[in-house]
Amino acid sequence: MDIQNDINIAESIAPIQDNKYSRVRQKDQKRLREVLNNFYGKPSSLHSVVLLTSGMHAIYHLFTNIILSNLDKTDKIRFIVADELYCDTVKMLKYFADLFPKFSYERVSITDKGAIIKLSEQYGAEIKLLYTESCTNPSGHMPDFSFLQRMRHLYDYPIVIDNTWLSSALFNPFNFGVDGVVVSLTKYYSGGRCLAGAILGKKDLVAPISLNASMAGINLSPLYCKVILDSLSSLSERIGDISTKSLIIAQWLEGHPKINRVLYPLLPSHPTYAVNVKQLPKGGPGCLYFHINLHTEDILAQMAKMTTIVKATSYGARSTRIKMGEEKRGFANQYDTSEENHIDGSWMRVAIGTADTVEEIKTDLDLFLGS
Structure with missing residues (x-):
């Protein structure tokens, strides 16, 4: 192992003298959160960003926080989710359904408005999340986001969108009143150069996730933050x-x-x-x-x-x-x-x-x- 070579690479990405040790208040972490918020056109006074170690890590914390925060409040916790999702997201939903007896999820064609309305009316307050990709991987179906916005107002459940497939450069779910967005920063944002993920959204959604991640000692490497920041310019x-x-x-x-x-x-x-x-x-x-x-x-x-x-x-x-x-x-x-x-x-x-x-x-x- 060439340790000196590794040190040289690290210093070339983010000079040591400019990055004093800090797990949670490092300047490139803060700057990346600010830039991501700006990309989605949301002021930091209203929206928060939590940086995580992959897109799946972001989805895991999103689901975990919603399930755990409702365990003592209701007998049933249901998600409405698209019938086409990234394969590991589906595995995660099955994992949580086995782990938490109160939790279940309903898969639906995200383009089938009648089916979404039927589930919303059938389960009402049991629904704690509607989750879909903005454009499905891999067949490219998009929900009608104006319809989802109406559903948000009618049934008062949070809507979170995985926007990895499009990125903020092509589509902004927040223009349609969604509560949160998850993204894998590994893909377009970093150009495939590092593993990272993020959750952006309303503070009441994101703040508890940020706290949980902090208490678990989960922090995105400042070196990765620097790589992503450099990539975002293009x-x-x-x-x-x-x-x-x-x-x-x-x-x-x-x-x-x-x-x-x-x-x-x-x-x-x-x-x-x-x-x-x-x-x-x-x-x-x-x-x-x-x-x-x-x-x-x-x-x-x-x-x-x-x-x-x-x-x-x-x-x-x-x-x-x-x-x-x-x-x-x-x-x-x-x-x-x-x-x-x-x-x-x-x-x-x-x-x-x-x-x-x-x-x-x-x-x-x-x-x-x-x-």
Whole structure:
């Protein structure tokens, strides 16, 4: 182990003389909280930010705080959650349902307004949270946020949005009266350079979470804060570039003879396009989802042919990345969802990188598709 090299790297990121030891009042932590609040257009007098060690860590503290704060107040604690969520979020919900007998959650299509109204009326005061992603990972469905805002006023339960898939550069849930936002700072905010997460929101929601994290000795490294702050200066530019390239690639894939279906929020063929296009005037996310007539062994063999695109998870980094989703049936026709048009194959997710050009990505995808 080259200890001196590690010291040199640390000093180059954040000079030691400028960072006196402090776990909770370090200047780059404070500055990052301020910048994130500003990105979402909220004054620190009304909104708080708590920094955590990953996006999942942020979600864990959000769920834990709401459940624990209601254990002695009610016989039932229910969440309404979207039926499409990041896989580890679903695992966490199942974990809490096993851990706390009073807790349960209702999964619902976040675009099904009637189902959300029905659950809200059925369970009333038992509902302690409505939770969804602003744009679902990976198929890109968006709820109608004006509708969610009305539900917030009618039924008085908090709404918290995972905005990782879009970031504040493309969409601001606070414009629709939500109580909180969780984000993985690992993705677009840091450019894939470090692990971090955050919860932003009304002080009555965030302050108890911040206290719990502090009492547990949980603090985001000042070095990571510095990395994220440096990356934030180019966030809008990076997201704009990724968004533009993603739509071009999605349109190209939609016309490709080897592709059965493409799901990208700003394609007219997308199921929630009418809502998406109104809510995303600045562009869509940097990931797209497509269905092909290949299965696992063939996919792995085709991936080995690519020279630019990396076989990897995550998104928001310099490299374009591809991963296999699920081996399941997809729609053969972009617009016909009838059962007889379902075909076997696999779903793939591509995360567009900042360093790769449209032509480089197309060339590699052609290699992958065997064109």
